[in-house]
Amino acid sequence: xxxxxxxxxxxxxxxxxxxxxxxxxxxxxxxxxxxxxxxxxxxxxxxxxxxxxxxxxxxxxxxxxxxxxxxxxxxxxxxxxxxxxxxxxxxxxxxxxxxxxxxxxxxxxxxxxxxxxxxxxxxxxxxxxxxxxxxxxxxxxxxxxxxxxxxxxxxxxxxxxxxxxxxxxxxxxxxxxxxxxxxxxxxxxxxxxxxxxxxxxxxxxxxxxxxxxxxxxxxxxxxxxxxxxxxxxxxxxxxxxxxxxxxxxxxxxxxxxxxxxxxxxxxxxxxxxxxxxxxxxxxxxxxxxxxxxxxxxxxxxxxxxxxxxxxxxxxxxxxxxxxxxxxxxxxxxxxxx
Numbered sequence: 220x221x222x223x224x225x226x227x228x229x230x231x232x233x234x235x236x237x238x239x240x241x242x243x244x245x246x247x248x249x250x251x252x253x254x255x256x257x258x259x260x261x262x263x264x265x266x267x268x269x270x271x272x273x274x275x276x277x278x279x280x281x282x283x284x285x286x287x288x289x290x291x292x293x294x295x296x297x298x299x300x301x302x303x304x305x306x307x308x309x310x311x312x313x314x315x316x317x318x319x320x321x322x323x324x325x326x327x328x329x330x331x332x333x334x335x336x337x338x339x340x341x342x343x344x345x346x347x348x349x350x351x352x353x354x355x356x357x358x359x360x361x362x363x364x365x366x367x368x369x370x371x372x373x374x375x376x377x378x379x380x381x382x383x384x385x386x387x388x389x390x391x392x393x394x395x396x397x398x399x400x401x402x403x404x405x406x407x408x409x410x411x412x413x414x415x416x417x418x419x420x421x422x423x424x425x426x427x428x429x430x431x432x433x434x435x436x437x438x439x440x441x442x443x444x445x446x447x448x449x450x451x452x453x454x455x456x457x458x459x460x461x462x463x464x465x466x467x468x469x470x471x472x473x474x475x476x477x478x479x480x481x482x483x484x485x486x487x488x489x490x491x492x493x494x495x496x497x498x499x500x501x502x503x504x505x506x507x508x509x510x511x512x513x514x515x516x517x518x519x520x521x522x523x524x525x526x527x528x529x530x531x532x533x534x535x536x537x538x539x540x541x542x543x544x545x546x547x548x549x550x551x552x553x554x555x556x
């Protein structure tokens with residue numbers, strides 16, 4: 220009876236280790252080492268053949284002084300478990316040592332394979348989610364939009380790099396006791412009301428979205444702020460109850476020159492003019508900045524108009540700001556941070 224309890228505890232610890240390793244960024248090799256140590260196997264072999272693939276991927280974990288870890292290691296003298304799902308077929312094999320495997324290992328092997336397979340899928344899903352978050356966060360930053368995520372109590376749980384730079388600057392927004400606050404008294408009262416409404420705190424009626432502006436002592440243009448409730452409401456541990464979106468009109472960067480040339484077939488000189496105008500300079504200021512005459516700058520502008528199918532400078536700026544070229548821009552707030 221005690222042996223059964225001990226074996227069950229060992230199996231549970233191994234399953235926990237598999238999930239901890241793979242969801243924490245560890246490798247399948249480390250998981251197999253844990254399985255080997257827990258089962259007393261001489262070596263552990265895990266194989267995966269993705270659906271539609273001709274070749275299988277093999278991972279081997281061997282005892283420190285046992286059989287060398289060879290990709291051609293023969294599967295013999297032990298127990299195996301097989302399974303399949305939409306991602307392909309799997310096999311987990313334990314090679315027995317001279318004294319044999321620990322009691323009950325063969326019965327628990329299918330369960331270990333099942334959890335190993337699930338942990339691999341979970342880890343892959345987390346990796347994809349992390350990648351998506353990184354891409355989305357970068358895109359928001361380059362569009363001069365910051366995002367601050369609040370839990371069900373209004374505490375900051377995460378912010379994008381641009382939002383962090385804006386808060387750290389203390390010009391309009393700041394951190395107070397782990398939460399978000401506006402620097403001005405009336406603006407902060409409006410912000411706190413919006414946050415409480417989004418989270419349903421303090422008896423406030425729940426609202427899905429609230430929009431406001433926050434003035435800045437530096438004299439830069441006001442920050443546009445939207446407080447939006449999330450579907451989950453932040454009920455789960457570490458969950459997000461509301462998102463505060465910030466638009467900083469003065470943080471917009473200028474599009475990348477090479478990308479402008481690729482998107483709009485501009486010459487290097489035309490791309491320089493387009494970037495300068497997009498940054499808010501007039502044609503005269505653009506000519507002075509680039510060290511060219513006004514007539515030359517105007518000639519470049521006419522050529523840009525012809526290639527882009529537009530007629531006015533305001534249309535050009537609108538086209539640049541709405542194009543994919545802005546996804547290459549670095550916001551000025553992040554440059555200064």
